[in-house]
Amino acid sequence: MNFDDYRGVWVFIEEKDGHVASVSLELLGAGRQLADKRKTELAGVLIGDNVQSLAQIAFEYGADKVYMYDAPIYRYYRTETFMRAVLACVEKHKPEILLYGATSTGKDLASAVATDLPTGLTADTTQLDVEEDTGLLLASRPAFGGNIMATILCKKYRPQMATVRPKVMKALPRNKEASGVVIEESIPITEEDIRTKVLEIVRSTTQHVRIDEADVIVAGGKGLGGPAGFQVIHRLAETLGAAVGASRDVVEAGWVPHHHQVGQTGVTVTPKIYFAIGISGAIQHLVGMQNSGLIIAINKDPAAPIFQSSHYGIVGDALTIVPMLTEAFQIALGRKEEADAGKI
Amino acid sequence: MLHIVACIKQVPDTKIIKMNPKTNTMDRSSAPAILNPYDSHAVEEAVRLRERYGGVVSVLTMGPPPAVKAIRKCIEIGADEGYMITDRAFAGADTLATSYALTKALEKIASEVRPIDLIICGKMTIDGDTGQVGPGIARRLDMPPLTSVNKVVEINRAEGYAIVHRKLEDGYEVIRSTLPCLFSVEKDINEVPYSTLPNMLRAARYQPHVWAVSDLNDIDKTQLGLKGSPTIVSSVWAPQKPQGGKLLEGTPEEQIQQLLDVVLTRRELFDAVAGGEGS
Numbered sequence: 001m002n003f004d005d006y007r008g009v010w011v012f013i014e015e016k017d018g019h020v021a022s023v024s025l026e027l028l029g030a031g032r033q034l035a036d037k038r039k040t041e042l043a044g045v046l047i048g049d050n051v052q053s054l055a056q057i058a059f060e061y062g063a064d065k066v067y068m069y070d071a072p073i074y075r076y077y078r079t080e081t082f083m084r085a086v087l088a089c090v091e092k093h094k095p096e097i098l099l100y101g102a103t104s105t106g107k108d109l110a111s112a113v114a115t116d117l118p119t120g121l122t123a124d125t126t127q128l129d130v131e132e133d134t135g136l137l138l139a140s141r142p143a144f145g146g147n148i149m150a151t152i153l154c155k156k157y158r159p160q161m162a163t164v165r166p167k168v169m170k171a172l173p174r175n176k177e178a179s180g181v182v183i184e185e186s187i188p189i190t191e192e193d194i195r196t197k198v199l200e201i202v203r204s205t206t207q208h209v210r211i212d213e214a215d216v217i218v219a220g221g222k223g224l225g226g227p228a229g230f231q232v233i234h235r236l237a238e239t240l241g242a243a244v245g246a247s248r249d250v251v252e253a254g255w256v257p258h259h260h261q262v263g264q265t266g267v268t269v270t271p272k273i274y275f276a277i278g279i280s281g282a283i284q285h286l287v288g289m290q291n292s293g294l295i296i297a298i299n300k301d302p303a304a305p306i307f308q309s310s311h312y313g314i315v316g317d318a319l320t321i322v323p324m325l326t327e328a329f330q331i332a333l334g335r336k337e338e339a340d341a342g343k344i
Numbered sequence: 345m346l347h348i349v350a351c352i353k354q355v356p357d358t359k360i361i362k363m364n365p366k367t368n369t370m371d372r373s374s375a376p377a378i379l380n381p382y383d384s385h386a387v388e389e390a391v392r393l394r395e396r397y398g399g400v401v402s403v404l405t406m407g408p409p410p411a412v413k414a415i416r417k418c419i420e421i422g423a424d425e426g427y428m429i430t431d432r433a434f435a436g437a438d439t440l441a442t443s444y445a446l447t448k449a450l451e452k453i454a455s456e457v458r459p460i461d462l463i464i465c466g467k468m469t470i471d472g473d474t475g476q477v478g479p480g481i482a483r484r485l486d487m488p489p490l491t492s493v494n495k496v497v498e499i500n501r502a503e504g505y506a507i508v509h510r511k512l513e514d515g516y517e518v519i520r521s522t523l524p525c526l527f528s529v530e531k532d533i534n535e536v537p538y539s540t541l542p543n544m545l546r547a548a549r550y551q552p553h554v555w556a557v558s559d560l561n562d563i564d565k566t567q568l569g570l571k572g573s574p575t576i577v578s579s580v581w582a583p584q585k586p587q588g589g590k591l592l593e594g595t596p597e598e599q600i601q602q603l604l605d606v607v608l609t610r611r612e613l614f615d616a617v618a619g620g621e622g623s
Contacts, residue, residue, distance in 0.1 A: 076517070079479070079489055104512055108491045111439075111479035118440055120574030123474035142583065144471055145358030150580045157574045195488045195522040199507070203515040210514075215613045240614055249359070258532060264473065272613055283583055284358070294610070295589070296603065302591070311589040312606060314599050321596060328600050329607075333614055 003096075003135070006158040009035040010095040012086070013044040013058055013066070014105055020054050023101030023166040025061045030169035031099055032062035034130045034137075040096070041065055047085050049075035052182070059180035062172045066182050067093065073189055076198040077105045081189060083112040088187045090117065095159045097130070097137050102163035110163050120154030122162040126287070128169070137162065146264035146284030167212065167270045168291065211243040211260060217271045219245030219262055219289070223278025223299055224318055227255045232322040233277060239329050245269065245289075247279045263288035278318045281306030298322065346399030346501050348390040348462045349453065350423065351446055351481065352383035354407050354414035355471040377410065379417040382466025386529050388536045389496065390464050391422035397499055399461075400424050402453060406434055406445055412552060419547035420539040426552035427453060433557045436570030439472070443480025444567045448560040450485065455561075461501055463526040467492065478528035488521045494530040499523070 009031045014021040028044065035042040043065040044058040055066040069085040086109065090098065098113075100106035102124045114121035122139035127149075129138040136153060137160040143150040154160045211217055218240065220233035230250065237244045246260040262269050264284040274292035278299060279285060286309050289295070297310035300317050307313040314321055330336040356375035390401040402425045403418040405411050415426035429449045437445065454460045463485075465478035475491065482489030494516065495509035504523045509516045511530050539547075557563060566572060592599040 079491075104492045104510075107475055108479060108489070111476040111491075112483050112489060114476070115440065115443060115480040115483035118574065120438070120440065121474075121476060122575060123439075123472075123476060138578075141473075143473065143577075143580070144356075144361060145473070146583070147358060147361055148580045149583045151578045152575050153578045154574050155576065195525075196490070197520045198517055199520055200518040201512075201515065202517070212513075265470065272610060273607060282359075287583060294606070296607070297589075307591065308588040312603060313589055313591045314596075314603065315591060316596060316599075321600070324596060325600050325603065328604055329614075332604055332608060333611075 001156075001158060003158055006094045006096045008041045008043055008093075008095045008097075009038065010043045010045055010067075010098045010159070011063070012098070012100040012106060012109065013046040013054065014101055014103060015046070015048045015051055015054060020057045020061075021101060021103065022171070023103060023106070023164070025057075025171040026166065026169040027099050027101060027164055028058060028062040029171045030128055030164065031097075032172060034097060034128060035064075037130050037132050038096070038135055043067060043095070045086060045089055045098075046070075047074050047082050049073075055180075055182045059178045060174050060176055062178075064180050066180060067185050068182055069185050069187070071186065073191060073194070076201070077109075078194060078196050078198065079108055079112050080194050080196060082109050083116065084187055084189060085185070086113050087116055089185055090159060092185075096135050098159040098161045099128075100161070100163045102165045107163050110161055114161055117157070117159075119157040119159060119161055120152075122152040122154070125162040125164045126168045128162065128164065136160075142264050142284075142287045146282075146287045165268050167268050211245050211262065211269050212267050214243035214269070214271050216240050216242035216273045217245045217262070217269055217289075217292070218242045218275045218277065219247065219279060220250060220277050220318075221247040221279030221285075222249045222253070223280065223301075224250075225278075229278075229319055230255045232319060232326070236275070236277075236322055236326045236329070239326050239333070239335060242275075243271075245274075247282070247285050276306050276310060277322060279306055280304045281309055345458070346394065346397050346462070346499065347402065347458045347460050348393060348399060348464060349402045349404055349450060349460050350383065350387045350390045350418065350464045351478070352387065352403050352405050352414055352418055352466070353380045353469050354378070354405065354411040355380045355469050358470050377413065379414045380466055380469045380471075382468060382470070382529070382531060384417070384421060384466075384536045385531055385533055386464040386466045387418045387421045387423055388534050389527075389529055390462075392534060393462070393496060393499055394422075397501065400458065402427060402457070404428075404446060404449055404453065406430070406437075406442060406449070415552045416547040416550055419550045420543045421536060422543055426550065428552045428554045429556070429560070430554060431557040433565060433568050436573060437568065438573035438575045439474050439476035439480055440574055441568055441570075441572035443477050443484060444572060445560075446477070447481050447484040448563050449555065450481065452555070452560055461524050462499065462506065463487070463524070465526065465528040467528050467530055475528065478526055482526035485524075485526075488525040489528070490519060490521055490525055491528045492530055493527040494533045496527070496533075
C-alpha cells in the first residue's frame with residue numbers, strides 16, 4: 001500500500017428525508033480543518049435517489065467536491081448497496097481520511113466498509129486532529145464506558161476511518177455563494193443483487209420532546225430514590241416544556257425508557273440549559289452533556305463530581321428543592337393557574 | 345433444524361471500574377467480569393426464536409479461560425451449546441482482528457457441527473463500545489448485516505428469509521433479508537427473565553467446547569491479535585473536567601430565587617413552548 005496515493009479528506013453525507021443530516025454538516029466543518037491542515041481537498045460522498053440538490057448544501061458547508069451516486073436503488077439506506085458504492089469510490093479515488101456520523105446508518109456503513117477494505121475504524125470519536133506532516137489521523141474517543149479517553153491511530157492502512165458523534169463537532173457558517181465540483185459516479189448494481197429489502201419505514205409519532213433536539217433538558221438520577229421520586233423531574237420538565245433526561249443507572253433500573261438516557265451509551269446532548277438532578281456525575285454521564293450551554297446541578301452530596309462540571313449548583317435534597325423550584329417557575333412563567341387546575 | 349449462534353463477550357463491569365487517579369489507568373481488578381449486558385439480550389432472543397421455531401442455540405466467545413463463566417451464564421439463559429476460542433495469539437485484537445477470529449470459529453462450527461442460519465450479536469460491548477464486530481463477521485461470511493434490530497417479526501427457514509424491525513433515530517424500518525444473516529440487537533428487543541432452576545443446574549456443570557488457534561482451519565495468523573489489528577491505542581488520559589461552577593448559598597428559598605434569576609434570562613426558551621412533554 002503506497003500511502004502517497006491516498007489524498008484528501010472525505011465525509012459521508014447522510015441524507016434524511018431529503019435533507020443533509022446535521023451530523024454530516026458538523027463533519028464537513030471538522031473535515032475542513034483537517035483538510036486545510038493537510039493542504040488537501042475536502043470531499044463529500046453523497047448516495048441516494050434524487051439527491052443532486054444536496055451536493056450544493058455540502059459545498060455551502062465546506063466541501064470542495066462531491067462524489068455522487070444518484071439512482072433509485074439508493075432510495076433507502078441498505079448496507080449492501082451503500083457499502084458497494086463507498087468501496088468503489090474509495091478504490092477509485094483513494095482518500096486519506098473518511099469520516100461518518102456515528103448514527104445508526106453511519107455506524108452500520110462504516111463497519112461494513114472497514115471490514116471489506118480492510119482498514120481500521122475508530123468508533124464514536126469525539127475529538128479529531130491530524131498530524132500535518134504524516135497525515136496520521138488522531139481520533140480520540142471515550143472508552144470503557146467513558147471512564148477514560150483514548151487516542152486511536154491507524155498507521156498501516158488507508159483510508160483512516162472514524163465515526164463521529166453527532167453534536168460534538170461544529171458546522172461552519174453556511175456560505176450560500178460557495179460552489180464546487182460534482183463528480184457523478186455509478187456502479188453496476190441491480191435490485192436482484194441485493195439480499196435485503198426495506199418493506200416499510202415507520203417514523204415515531206410520539207409527542208415527547210426528543211432529548212437530542214431539546215433546548216432545555218431536566219435530567220434525573222439515582223439520587224431521587226425511586227420511580228416515585230423521579231416524578232419531580234417530569235413535573236419540572238412539563239412546567240418548562242423541557243425534555244426528560246436520565247442517567248444510565250436510572251434507565252437500567254427501569255424508571256424511564258432508554259431513549260431518555262444521556263451519556264456514553266445513551267445520547268449526547270447540547271441543550272441551552274441542562275438540569276442535572278440527583279445525578280452524581282459519573283464520567284459516562286458527563287461526556288454526554290458537558291457541552292450544554294448552562295448546566296445546573298442539584299444534589300445532596302456536596303462532593304458529587306457533577307458540581308465540578310456545572311455552572312450553578314444547589315446542595316440539597318432534590319425531593320424538597322425541585323418541587324419548590326417547579327412552583328417558582330410556574331409562578332414566574334404564569335403557569336400557576338394551569339398547574340392548580342391540574343393541567344401540569 | 346434452525347441453528348442460531350449468539351456471539352458473546354465477557355467484559356469488566358464498567359459501572360464499577362475504578363480509575364487510579366495518579367496514573368490515569370484503570371484498575372481492572374476493581375471490576376467484576378460479567379456477560380456483556382447487550383449480549384444477554386442476544387442470547388435471550390436466540391432462545392425465544394428457538395422456542396418459536398425449534399432448533400438449536402449455540403454461543404461463541406473469544407476470551408481468556410475465565411470467560412467460561414460468561415458461557416455458563418448463557419447456558420443459564422437457555423443456550424444449548426457453548427464454544428470458546430482461547431489463545432495468546434488472540435490477545436490485543438481490535439474489532440477487525442476479533443471479527444476475523446470469530447469468523448474462523450463460526451466456519452468450523454458451520455462445517456463440523458451444523459450449518460448456521462442466523463448469527464445474533466449484542467448491539468455493542470460495554471468495554472469497547474464500538475458495535476463493529478457483528479457487522480464485521482457478517483461481511484466476512486458474506487451475510488447481510490442487520491444492525492439495531494429491536495424486533496424479530498418472522499424467521500422462515502424453509503423459504504430462507506427473515507423479517508425484522510431495525511431501530512432508527514426517529515422510528516424503525518421493517519427489513520426483509522435472506523437467510524443466513526446476522527442481527528445485532530438493541531436492549532429493548534426483550535427482557536431477560538430470571539434463570540430457571542434446571543438451566544442453572546445445567547450451567548453450573550457445563551463445559552464448553554474449547555479451541556485454540558491450532559484447532560481452527562485455514563487460519564492466517566497475521567490477521568490475529570495485535571498483529572492483525574489496524575487500529576492501535578496510542579494514548580489514554582482522563583477526560584477533562586470542566587471548571588467547577590458556583591454553589592449557591594442562603595436558604596433554599598434564596599437559592600431558588602438566585603437560580604430563577606439566572607435561568608429566566610433565557611426566558612424565550614420557555615415562552616415559546618406550549619404544553620410540554622405531557623406524560
